[in-house]
Amino acid sequence: MNFLNVKKETLLKLNLLIYSLLPAFAKLMENKILLGTYIFFLIFMIFLYYPNKNKFKFYLNDIPFLIFFFYIIILTFFSLFVFNTLRIVDLPIALVMDIIPIIGFFYSRIIPVEAFVEAIIFIGIIHGILGIFMYFYMFYPSFISEIIFKIIEGTMAFRMSSVSGSLGLASLMIIAVSYSLGIFLYKRSFKLLMIIFLLSFVGFMTMQRSFWISFLVLVILVIFKRNFNIKLILSFFTFSIIFMLLSIVFIQLFYVYISPEIISFFVERINSLLYFSSQNAINERSDQWIAGLYNFLSLPSGLGLGTVGQSVRYYENLAHNFMPVFDGDYFRILSETGIIGFVFYIYLFIRLFTMFINISTLKQYKFIVFIAVIGLSINMIGSNTTEFFFNNFLYWMNIGYLFNKNLTFEGNKT
Numbered sequence: 001m002n003f004l005n006v007k008k009e010t011l012l013k014l015n016l017l018i019y020s021l022l023p024a025f026a027k028l029m030e031n032k033i034l035l036g037t038y039i040f041f042l043i044f045m046i047f048l049y050y051p052n053k054n055k056f057k058f059y060l061n062d063i064p065f066l067i068f069f070f071y072i073i074i075l076t077f078f079s080l081f082v083f084n085t086l087r088i089v090d091l092p093i094a095l096v097m098d099i100i101p102i103i104g105f106f107y108s109r110i111i112p113v114e115a116f117v118e119a120i121i122f123i124g125i126i127h128g129i130l131g132i133f134m135y136f137y138m139f140y141p142s143f144i145s146e147i148i149f150k151i152i153e154g155t156m157a158f159r160m161s162s163v164s165g166s167l168g169l170a171s172l173m174i175i176a177v178s179y180s181l182g183i184f185l186y187k188r189s190f191k192l193l194m195i196i197f198l199l200s201f202v203g204f205m206t207m208q209r210s211f212w213i214s215f216l217v218l219v220i221l222v223i224f225k226r227n228f229n230i231k232l233i234l235s236f237f238t239f240s241i242i243f244m245l246l247s248i249v250f251i252q253l254f255y256v257y258i259s260p261e262i263i264s265f266f267v268e269r270i271n272s273l274l275y276f277s278s279q280n281a282i283n284e285r286s287d288q289w290i291a292g293l294y295n296f297l298s299l300p301s302g303l304g305l306g307t308v309g310q311s312v313r314y315y316e317n318l319a320h321n322f323m324p325v326f327d328g329d330y331f332r333i334l335s336e337t338g339i340i341g342f343v344f345y346i347y348l349f350i351r352l353f354t355m356f357i358n359i360s361t362l363k364q365y366k367f368i369v370f371i372a373v374i375g376l377s378i379n380m381i382g383s384n385t386t387e388f389f390f391n392n393f394l395y396w397m398n399i400g401y402l403f404n405k406n407l408t409f410e411g412n413k414t
Contacts, residue, residue, distance in 0.1 A: 011048055012111070013119045015041050020123055020172075020390045024151050024163035032314065035389065036096045042103070042393075050110040057109070061403045065105060068344040072099065072305055072337060079304025086304050087319045094306025097314075098336075101392035108400025113365045116397065117179045124176025125195060127162040128202040131169055135160050135205070158265045160205035164389050170211040171383070171391040173203030174375040175398070177215060181222050182368030201246070207269055209281055210382050214375040221371050224359055281382055284327070291323030292331025298322070302338025309336065310387040329380035329387070351402070352377070369401040 019041040026034040058066070076099065079086040086094060108116075137148035152161050159166035180196045203211040272281050295308060306312075308324045309332045325332040333341045355362060355370050362370060376395055379385045386395050 008048055009115045009118065012045070012115055013122050015044055015048070016119050017123050017126060019393075020127065021163055023168075023389055027150050027153070027163075028147065036092070038390075038393075039096075039100065042100075042107070045107060045111065049112075059403070059405050061405050064344055064347045065399070065403060068337070068340060069102060069105070071340045072102070075302050075304050075337065078301070079307060083299065083303065083320075085299075085307045085320045085322070087315075087317075090306065090311075090315045090319070093311050093314045094304075097311045097387060097389070098305040098309065098392075101386075102396050104393040104396030105400035105403075107393075108397050108404060111397075113369070113401055116401075117183070117365070117368060120394065121176050121179050121183075121195065124172055124180075124199050127169060127172055128176075128198050131160045131162045131202050131205075134162070156207075158261070159207045160202060164391075166206040166208060167383050168388045168391055170203055170206040170208035171376065171379055171385050171388050172394075173199050173206070174211060174214050174218075174379055175372050175391070175394055177203060178218055178372035178375050179368055181218055182364065182371060185222055185225060185367075186364050207266070208383075209269060209273055210379040213273075214378045217378060218371050218375055221356075221359070221374065225362070225367060285382060288323070288325045289328050289331045292325045292328060292335045295322045295325070295335035296338065296342075300339050302341060303336050305336050307336055308332060310384050326384060327382055329384045332384055333386070348399070349377075365401070369398050372398050373402055 019038050022035055022038055026032050076086070076091075076094070080088060080091065134148045134152055137145045137152070140148070151163055152165070155161040155165050160169065162169040162172070164172075177196065177199045180192060180199060184192045184196060200215060203215060272284070292308075295303060303320070303322060307320065308322055310326060312318060312324050313326075322335070325335055330345070333345065337344075352370070352374060355366075359367070359370075376385055376398070386392050
């Protein structure tokens with residue numbers, strides 16, 4: 001590895017790290033326009049990696065995505081001037097929050113997957129440490145507590161969060177844990193095990209049920225990959241026991257020194273995963289999911305991105321009477337992208353199922369990307385993951401790597 005490559009990798013880490021921290025700057029300066037400055041970081045990555053030794057090219061595998069992508073662009077014009085589901089004044093927000101991050105797919109063809117994976121693990125560690133630090137803001141000097149409170153304002157009690165709330169932190173931890181587990185499968189080390197522990201613990205303490213389920217599925221997929229290797233199973237079993245014990249100790253300390261209500265909140269979150277619970281996760285979101293179906297049936301072509309999802313929280317007024325869908329990405333996507341979006345995701349799930357069937361043959365980085373997309377796909381059931389700041393770009397980067405038929409152990413070879 002020569003100096004130039006090292007420099008590129010370092011610049012990539014710093015670039016993505018600052019990009020991921022923009023919500024904190026926007027909150028502290030009370031200027032949401034700062035969120036849109038991530039576009040400059042995207043431009044910087046183009047100059048950093050393109051042109052490189054690899055030629056930028058597409059494959060037959062990419063056709064479904066390209067159809068989906070260009071349909072979204074056309075649909076945006078229709079939503080503005082034909083359907084009137086998006087106002088021109090709201091277009092910048094829709095572009096920044098929903099549309100532009102999709103170009104992450106194309107960035108996957110110029111940024112080597114090894115460099116990207118390493119950068120996201122690094123960023124995951126930084127946000128994990130920040131999450132733990134900010135979790136105890138009430139014990140710090142007042143001027144520090146006030147800064148942290150501004151950053152985490154709006155986050156529900158007992159949920160660990162970083163600069164984008166607990167939902168955004170949980171999504172980032174899913175990606176970082178997936179990458180770390182995938183590397184650990186091929187290169188085991190105590191350092192990497194500690195990284196996995198940190199990322200898993202932070203994800204666990206976000207109290208996001210989707211992370212808990214995703215993490216369990218990721219571990220199962222890793223075990224599948226190694227054909228139920230007994231040593232690996234025992235390692236994960238030991239890791240899980242230690243992890244649970246330390247987590248219980250952490251919660252107990254929180255119970256004693258901060259608030260006893262954390263226990264009841266934790267038990268409530270566990271119970272909500274059970275179908276027979278009156279407050280289960282499905283019942284909490286059923287009205288929004290039904291609204292998503294209604295939106296689709298009302299306009300099967302799609303309302304256009306940025307019309308019923310998280311973006312509408314930033315609009316002063318809605319341009320339509322359709323119901324928002326804040327907690328259920330698939331129903332939000334169905335509402336906004338219509339039948340074309342539906343077909344694209346059916347194609348994606350078929351690809352994921354095919355890869356699962358052939359999981360033993362997947363190369364290291366293809367497997368890493370595969371489990372990351374699986375984890376995010378589970379997260380999307382109850383959360384609008386592909387709308388979360390920074391995570392939305394990472395999601396489409398992973399989709400791009402997933403579709404790259406020449407993604408090998410060494411990375412992108414086109």
